Amino acid sequence: MKWAHSAKWPSVLRRGRACSRRGRAPRLLRICPRFAALGKALYSLCHNACRTALRIVPTAVPLPELLRTASPGRRQAVAGALAIVLSGAWCRPARAGEAAAIAAAADLKFALAEIAPRFQADTGHALKLTFGSSGNFTQQIAQGAPFELFLSADEQYVFQLADAGRVRDRGTLYAVGRVALFAPHRSPLQVDARLEGLRRALDAGEIRRFAIANPEHAPYGRAARAALRHSGLWSRIEPLLVLGENASQALQFAASGSSQGGIVPLSLSKAPPVAALGRFATIPADWHAGEPLRQRMVLTRHAGTAARAFYDYLQGPAARAILARYGFALPGEPSQ
16 A cells, blocks of 8 residues: 655654564554554544545635645644544444444434433443434345344335344334425525426536535435436436435535535434535425335344343434434324
């Protein structure tokens, strides 16, 4: 692997390697000769992540004065940190056996951010939440990933795992999701439930990019595609699509200004930090009736006490009230 910016590598490691050759290496380097190589690899990994972040968040996006006047290296570092936070990868590290490993669909990010602390306060059990696309999680669990509880945005993925014997049973329905049209404040796109504003913006040539999650493995991407087909706009907007790896990344594209808008989960659009960035309108559920977003959770064969307790907690009144506030329809209610 070619090491990026090798000439700029901190001089302390260069001196450490030189001392090591002369037998005067610092104690840590004598104990662990591969320490410098590990540092190199971490530096290269972070550098590449920052370069990717800058491609995702174009420089045309308005940035604070600090970023606009900072050196390119500092801008890369800050953009990389922002990408980590927005992706959900920034989380409290847990010691082995301390926290239950939970795989959750990206549309649950804000709802679970409220539910998990309450669960931990009520029960004393710790959780380690990982957010992503349901399709990718299904592949990982099928290959033996040690998640204990899987909250899918599409119940069909749970059924696939059950049929393959990778989970304990066929799980339980915990919510039904909805999609929304979202546009950032500076976008010319006028949002409405029936996508007439999107049609007018396409007619006027005002849409250059439009974000949805990747339909290949993200249920909310398939629901967005179904809604666009229902409106008759799919063939016109397909060449303009930017695809997020999951629903959360699609929202990043839609809200950052790198696209004129997108169709994203209602649950993410309703979160106060996101709602402050733009406008949204809920698309009728029957527009994606073929992709109903019936969300099911299931315990895997790795599930321990904490995961089983969280599974039960999500079916209780405290968790259901939070899910409803984020726009989810709930099992057992009249609408279901």
